[in-house]
Amino acid sequence: MTSNLCCKPRNKVRSNVTLVNVGKLPGLNTLSISLPRLDFKAFGLNPPHIRPCGTELFVVIEGTLLVGLVTSNLNKLFTKVLDKRDVFVFPIGLIHFQFNIGKTNIVASAGLSS
Template identity: 45%
Template sequence: MANKLATSSLLAAAVLLMALAAPSLAGDPDMLQDICVADYKSLKGPLRLNGFPCKRPENVTACDFFSGALASAGNTANALGSAVTAASADTLPGLNTLGVSLSRIDYAPWGVNPPHVHPRATEVIFVLQGSLDVGFVAAASNRLYARTVSAGDVFVFPRGLVHYQRNRGGDPAVALSAFDSQLPGTQPVAEALFGSSPPVPTDVLARSFHVDGGLVEAIRSKFPPK
């Protein structure tokens, strides 16, 4: 009888822990009002929230919910050959508290959107033009899930996992990405490791990548801190 009670108690504790952990695995918190258009001016004061303060309803207009930013191609004349144009809560105030956002990604021929993570969102990419090689790495197994996606195809990058895209053709490509967060965040892996300020210690990177410090410094010179 005692063993049965102990087992039941352990099971109840496990269920309780799972229930408590569930909110931390969710996306942005649910909103408590119809709209909460971001009031960027309020950020000049001491108040800081998980998101942006709301405009007073009488000051909200339809323009707060509109953006034409994704209509124009981004400038891909850079070392990566890609450009990301975001429509998130920090550029489109009407998205504040709604838990969604979009990005347009333009790729030059053979351009790369380098390995990066979105710490606060799952990404669904829809290819509008061209053909991409895409992939993500599972955290538990380090297994790479990769394939080619073409115009009209969709691919999912789970939240917080390292992923990338590469234009696999000699013509420009375009994709649209949707996120289940108003501010998904983007952290490029190489830039985070080699372009941080203050810098990650050279010996840490050298040992981690099994290379010498001179190579670490050579790579770091390509990523000046912002």
């Protein structure tokens, strides 16, 4: 896969999430999963957010990305730099984010339970 952005982010956060759910891929029906693609331009951000109903399995397809989450017991920030093919799990209910710390485009994907 190339690092060219399929869905070019033209917003202030310089990122785009393309959802692949049962509405776009009927084969996902009854599986309780969705598979979003995330595209980040240089210094693009997927702002802090929470998934109260599911866990997220996140994989970097192209590039290097900073990810982070806030633990629930001590409200401590945990961050990690992920490279191509690295995987990270965002547990259900935790605030988390992704940030492109570099000058190249990043492509990532996630598997979301619901």
